[in-house]
Amino acid sequence: xxxxxxxxxxxxxxxxxxxxxxxxxxxxxxLERLDALDxxxxxxxxxxxxxxxxxxxxxxxxxxxxxxxxYKLIADVLRISPAESRRRLRDAEQLHPRTTLTxxxxxxxxxxxxxxxxxxxxxxxxxxxxxxxIRDLPGHIATAEVEKAEVFLxxxxxxxxxxxxxxxxxxxxxTINPDGTFSDTDRALRRGFTWCxxxxxxxxxxxxxxxxxxxxxxxEAWCAKFxxxxxxxxxxxxxxxxxxxxxxxxxxxxxxxxxxxHDALGALLRGQLGDPKxxxxxxxxxxxxxxxxxxxxxxxxxVAVTGGGTLLPMRDLIRMASHxxxxxxxxxxxxxxxxxxxxxxxIATGDQRLVLHALxxxxxAPGCDVPGYFAEVHHIDEWANGGNTDIDKLTFACTxxxxxxxxxxxxxxxxxxxxxxxxxxxxLDPPWGLLVxxxxxxxxxxxxxxxxxxxxxxxxCPPRMHDVS
Numbered sequence: 001x002x003x004x005x006x007x008x009x010x011x012x013x014x015x016x017x018x019x020x021x022x023x024x025x026x027x028x029x030x031l032e033r034l035d036a037l038d039x040x041x042x043x044x045x046x047x048x049x050x051x052x053x054x055x056x057x058x059x060x061x062x063x064x065x066x067x068x069x070x071y072k073l074i075a076d077v078l079r080i081s082p083a084e085s086r087r088r089l090r091d092a093e094q095l096h097p098r099t100t101l102t103x104x105x106x107x108x109x110x111x112x113x114x115x116x117x118x119x120x121x122x123x124x125x126x127x128x129x130x131x132x133x134i135r136d137l138p139g140h141i142a143t144a145e146v147e148k149a150e151v152f153l154x155x156x157x158x159x160x161x162x163x164x165x166x167x168x169x170x171x172x173x174x175t176i177n178p179d180g181t182f183s184d185t186d187r188a189l190r191r192g193f194t195w196c197x198x199x200x201x202x203x204x205x206x207x208x209x210x211x212x213x214x215x216x217x218x219x220e221a222w223c224a225k226f227x228x229x230x231x232x233x234x235x236x237x238x239x240x241x242x243x244x245x246x247x248x249x250x251x252x253x254x255x256x257x258x259x260x261x262h263d264a265l266g267a268l269l270r271g272q273l274g275d276p277k278x279x280x281x282x283x284x285x286x287x288x289x290x291x292x293x294x295x296x297x298x299x300x301x302x303v304a305v306t307g308g309g310t311l312l313p314m315r316d317l318i319r320m321a322s323h324x325x326x327x328x329x330x331x332x333x334x335x336x337x338x339x340x341x342x343x344x345x346x347i348a349t350g351d352q353r354l355v356l357h358a359l360x361x362x363x364x365a366p367g368c369d370v371p372g373y374f375a376e377v378h379h380i381d382e383w384a385n386g387g388n389t390d391i392d393k394l395t396f397a398c399t400x401x402x403x404x405x406x407x408x409x410x411x412x413x414x415x416x417x418x419x420x421x422x423x424x425x426x427x428l429d430p431p432w433g434l435l436v437x438x439x440x441x442x443x444x445x446x447x448x449x450x451x452x453x454x455x456x457x458x459x460x461c462p463p464r465m466h467d468v469s
Contacts, residue, residue, distance in 0.1 A: 046120035049095075055085075056092025069400055072367055091127065110134070112154035122154075125162035130154065133169040138177055138186045145176055187212055203303075203313055226264035229253045234263060234319075241267055281373070283350045289372070290317055291358040307357050309371035342388045348377040352389075356396050363398035364420040365410050370398035378402055380412055380420070395420035 002010065020040070025033055059070055075085040095114040098106040108114040113130050116122050130153050137146060149172055156168050196206045211219070226232050230245025230253045240249055255263070272278065278286040292304035296314050304312045312320075348356075356377065363370040375396035381387030395412055397405060404410050405422075412422050 042120040044120075045123060046118070048124065049118045049120065052088050052092045053096055055088050056096050059089055059092065076367055094131070095127075110150055110154075112151040113157075116154050116158055121158045123162060126157040126165055129162055129165045129169055130157065133173065136173065136190075138182045140181065140183065141176055149176060191215070199311055203311060205310075222268060223261050223264050226267055227257070227260040229255075229260070231260070232263045232267040233260075234266075239267075241271075280350075282376075283348065283353055288320065289354065289357050290320075291361070292317060305361060307372040309362065309369070342390065345389050346383050348389060348394055352391050352394060353377060355391050356394060359418065360396045360420055362396055363401055364395050364412060364422040365397060365401035365404075366422050368398055368401055368422075370400075372396055374398060376402050378405060378412065380414060392418060395422075 025036075028036070055074055058074070071082055071085040071089055074080075074088070075082045078085070094109040095117055096108055098108065100106060110130065113122070113127065117127060130150065133153060134146065134150060137149075152172065153165065153169060157165050160168065190210050191212050193207060193209045196208055199205050226241070228245075230250035231240055233239050233249070233253055233255065235255075236249065236252075240246075245253075253260075274285055274287040276285070280286065289307035290304045290312060291306075292302070292314065296302040296304065297318075300314050300318060302314050304314060304317045306312055353372075357372045360372070362368070362372045363375050375398050378395050378397040379387040379389065380393045380395060383389070387393060392414065395414075397412075401410060405412055410422055412420055415421050
């Protein structure tokens with residue numbers, strides 16, 4: 001609950017907003033409306049700065065009252081994405097005073113920007129331009145030069161639009177580093193690959209790759225052969241991979257250069273996944289784990305779900321399965337392979353993990369969407385307290401949530417249908433705490449078939465499939 005002082009401030013703010021909304025703007029002169037729009041924009045920016053400060057203060061002065069996953073809690077309360085919540089917390093780290101390990105006060109990381117940001121003179125796009133400029137500077141630039149440049153851009157941001165500020169920042173970067181000198185360390189810090197958002201409605205995904213010169217050189221060499229016309233064409237009945245394509249195969253290839261490179265990358269990964277030389281990941285071969293219902297497999301329709309949370313159309317799954325060993329299915333009437341280990345073994349087996357991939361899909365803590373590939377196996381009844389390593393007493397929990405499943409923290413229990421329900425301790429149960437089970441866990445029910453797809457050329461175990469009836 002808000003204190004009386006804070007409540008009074010917000011009551012006054014709400015009243016002011018209502019009064020603004022009640023004005024008849026059509027009767028007010030146009031120039032006055034324009035001035036009002038400017039004032040309102042400044043007020044909105046100040047509120048944004050204040051919001052970030054409140055979020056940052058939670059991170060700095062939590063004292064364990066809220067817990068370690070602050071960004072998720074903020075995302076739930078404000079109904080924003082976890083990515084946006086993280087961005088706001090990062091902004092707060094850069095724009096608000098800091099303290100040393102001994103408690104001595106320090107200025108913000110971006111002091112000049114923080115000043116105009118708090119005054120409501122910067123939009124979020126202005127801030128992103130300045131942050132990108134500082135982030136992209138090479139490491140050999142003197143600290144004094146960086147500070148001077150930050151002050152210059154913060155002052156210019158009060159006069160320019162974000163697109164104009166971007167041009168000024170680009171010119172300033174050329175002035176500070178005219179020779180374009182970047183060290184190996186500078187380049188290494190910028191490398192990365194990320195998916196840009198979730199899958200699109202058509203199932204496709206967009207990614208962003210920032211490649212080092214070495215990676216680009218290797219990719220060029222690979223594509224020179226495997227992205228050539230006629231190579232690795234999924235439209236062919238038998239795609240050409242290990243031999244040279246015939247002229248007829250080349251002539252039938254209507255793919256673009258970008259499409260051929262995509263298919264060449266797919267051939268590279270398909271040839272590696274499942275190879276025993278890659279070792280194991282959390283007790284299973286490094287391969288694609290997919291969950292689908294038996295009805296979907298028989299009808300060849302619908303979507304399956306991978307251990308990473310990707311939705312995989314059934315046509316694609318069947319195509320992948322055509323050149324892979326289906327070495328295990330999750331089944332209702334389990335036979336031959338042990339899923340109930342009692343006290344004989346503490347660590348869950350690969351078979352048990354496959355069952356959990358189909359059953360839980362990922363971390364079962366409320367509000368957590370970490371997929372099964374990155375989750376740990378948790379004993380519903382703690383092993384240290386005499387719990388058994390049996391499939392009906394196991395569930396998935398991510399590395400962040402797992403340590404919190406304890407008395408006074410998150411609790412887990414099994415429902416009658418065998419699925420896991422995660423809920424907070426009653427003393428930690430805010431209005432937003434109990435969330436409806438994730439959509440990803442409502443896609444499937446008991447009877448899902450979990451298949452691990454390994455290339456047929458490098459089987460990880462004999463090809464066999466258990467009864468799923």
